[in-house]
Structure formats: C-alpha cells, structure tokens
Amino acid sequence: MSRFAVAGLQLALNNQNNIDEIVKEVGAVKKRFPWVQMIVVGELALFGPSTDNAVRADHEVFAQLAAAARDNGVWLIPGSLFVAEGQRVYNVTPVFNPEGVEVTSYRKIFPFTPYEKGVTPGAECCVFDVPEVGRFGVSICYDMWFPEVSRTLAWMGAEVIIHPTMTNTIDRDVEVSLVRANAVSNQVYFIDINVAGRLGNGRSVVAGPGGEIIHEAGEVREIIAVELDLDYLRRCRERGWQNLGQVLKSWRDCDVNFPPYTEGVKNSATLQQLGELVVPLKSS
Structure with missing residues (x-):
C-alpha cells in the first residue's frame, strides 16, 4: 500500500480538559471522511499548556484515547499532554493503532525554554511502523527548530514526520518555512498540526518531500484531510524532487565528521559565550 490518508484536526480549544471534545471530533471526521486512516491533533490539546494539569501514566485519558482509536478504526496521534513521572513532568505524544493499542509514545526533546517551565526534556527520538505502509516519526513543536531531530528520524527510517504544535506567537510564519525546510532536507512528508482559538494561531502545514506545500490552513478551526503517496516519496528519494537534489x-x-557531533555541542566556545538561557527582561 503506497497511499495513506491522514487528517489533521486544527481545533479551537480552551485551556481545560478537552478530551470529550477531541473524541467527538475524531468520530465526526471518520464519519465524514471514512477513507481517513490516521488522525492527528495539536500539541497540548488535551488539557492545555499548564503543567498543573499533568496526569499520571494510569490516568483514564489514555483508555479514552485508546477507545477512540479502536471505535473509529484509525491510527490516533492525539496531540500531546503533560505526564508526571515521579517529580518530573514530560511533554508526551502517545500513538494508538486502530486496535486501540498504544504502540509507542514520544517525549519532547526540546521544551520551549525558557518559557515552557518545569518540563523535563526527553532523550530519545521516536519512530513507529504502519504495517504495509511505512515508517513514521514523531516530533513536537519546538523540536523542528533543531534539524538534528528530523535528520535523526530520517536516519531511523521515517518517511513521514507527525508534528503536533502549539504556537500562538508571531514566529508562526517562520515555522511555516521550517516545515518546508525539514521536509525537503530529509525528503519526508512533514505534517505540522497547530491548535487554534485561544491556544494557538493555526496555519497548520502539510509539506511534501520536495518542500512543496500540500496545504496550509487558515487561523481558525479547520479539518485537513490529505492523502500521502509513499511511492512518490520514494521516487523523490531515488531521483530527487523534480529529478534534482x-x-x-x-x-x-x-x-x-562534523565537529558539533564528534566534539560535542558544549565544547563550542562561541555557544558558551551566549550566556544563561532566561526569559528576556526590559531592554537597557
């Protein structure tokens, strides 16, 4: 199977428990687009961006999400949520298969420091296989500002990168360009789904392996249903997009052997001179 249909849910949500609304939206999308095989929601859509809403690994939300995937027969990547483990809190994206099994989960490697406070970085990149389709990778929001994440996912075999986002700031326009850059530099489909409403400014983007924009959403609620062609992607990797790079x-x-990776990022004198990572205060 070379074609695979994904729906991104750019939802207008509030800073609250949104699980019931998300489950309802998943069912509505599958009813309207029965050909959709995977549904993706934006970052921190489930409970909002406050770590006060962090849940434990045995919270009922995971059973609810598993049921939503199973009842609708879809792969479900429900954005992310804060998960507490001991004294640490991680920004986590779980992945459920159409049988309702959580096949993997990803911990955001690059929290949006210094603004995303109290969140422990993850330490491992995450891929999973959709049988008879291909390998998918997962990253979250600020991760795409660091090319090492997407490049590692491609090195691990990812042909599609699923990327839940929560952005509500003026740099969203820059992120649109980053979606395209990550896609073309790694010859992957890059599916970046933002939230809308009070939590985000939308403009979700799906880009192809040539960096081409397949769809860019507006700033309000929008359902983005697209069909990916993995044979096309593999041909781009074999011959180059438009027979180019x-x-x-x-x-x-x-x-x-690039020095940042062989000698270590912390050994850069230039980077060490940048000072402490803190929220900027009033300019002097």
Whole structure:
C-alpha cells in the first residue's frame, strides 16, 4: 500500500480538559471522511499548556484515547499532554493503532525554554511502523527548530514526520518555512498540526518531500484531510524532487565528521559565550 490518508484536526480549544471534545471530533471526521486512516491533533490539546494539569501514566485519558482509536478504526496521534513521572513532568505524544493499542509514545526533546517551565526534556527520538505502509516519526513543536531531530528520524527510517504544535506567537510564519525546510532536507512528508482559538494561531502545514506545500490552513478551526503517496516519496528519494537534489544519498555518502557531533555541542566556545538561557527582561 503506497497511499495513506491522514487528517489533521486544527481545533479551537480552551485551556481545560478537552478530551470529550477531541473524541467527538475524531468520530465526526471518520464519519465524514471514512477513507481517513490516521488522525492527528495539536500539541497540548488535551488539557492545555499548564503543567498543573499533568496526569499520571494510569490516568483514564489514555483508555479514552485508546477507545477512540479502536471505535473509529484509525491510527490516533492525539496531540500531546503533560505526564508526571515521579517529580518530573514530560511533554508526551502517545500513538494508538486502530486496535486501540498504544504502540509507542514520544517525549519532547526540546521544551520551549525558557518559557515552557518545569518540563523535563526527553532523550530519545521516536519512530513507529504502519504495517504495509511505512515508517513514521514523531516530533513536537519546538523540536523542528533543531534539524538534528528530523535528520535523526530520517536516519531511523521515517518517511513521514507527525508534528503536533502549539504556537500562538508571531514566529508562526517562520515555522511555516521550517516545515518546508525539514521536509525537503530529509525528503519526508512533514505534517505540522497547530491548535487554534485561544491556544494557538493555526496555519497548520502539510509539506511534501520536495518542500512543496500540500496545504496550509487558515487561523481558525479547520479539518485537513490529505492523502500521502509513499511511492512518490520514494521516487523523490531515488531521483530527487523534480529529478534534482538527492539529499539523503549525498548525506549518506558524505565522509565529513562534523565537529558539533564528534566534539560535542558544549565544547563550542562561541555557544558558551551566549550566556544563561532566561526569559528576556526590559531592554537597557
């Protein structure tokens, strides 16, 4: 199977428990678009952006999400939520298959510091396989500002990167360009789903392996249903998009040991001179 249908739910939500609304939206999308095979929601859509709403791993929300995936026969990536483990809180995206099994989960590696306070970074990139379709990767919001994350997912075999986002700031326009850059530099489908309403400014983007925009949403509630063609992606990797750059092959064949990765980022004198990572205060 080379074609796979994904629906992104750019929902207008409030800073509250949104699980019932999200479950209802998942059912409505599957009813309207019965051909959809995967549903993706924005970052922190389930309970909002406050770590005060962090849940434990045995919280009932996971059973509710599993039931929503099973009842609708879809892969479900329900955005993310804060999960407490001991004294630590992680920003977590779970992945449910159409049988309602949580096949994996991803902990955001790059919390939006210094603004996203009290969140422990994850330490591992995350991929999962959709049988007879391909390998998918997961990243969250600020992760896409760091090319190492998407490049690692591609190295791990990801052909599609699912990317829940919560952005409500003026840099959303920059993020649109980052979606395209991550897509073309790794020859992947990049599915970036933002929230809308009080929590986000929308403009979700789906980009193809040539960096082409398949769809860019507006700023309000929108359901984005698209069909991915994995044969097309594999041809782009084989021949280059429009028979041009074969990016992954060139990266594979490069023999340079890049210093940031061999010597360590912390050993950069330039980076050490940047000062402490803090919220900017009044300019002097």
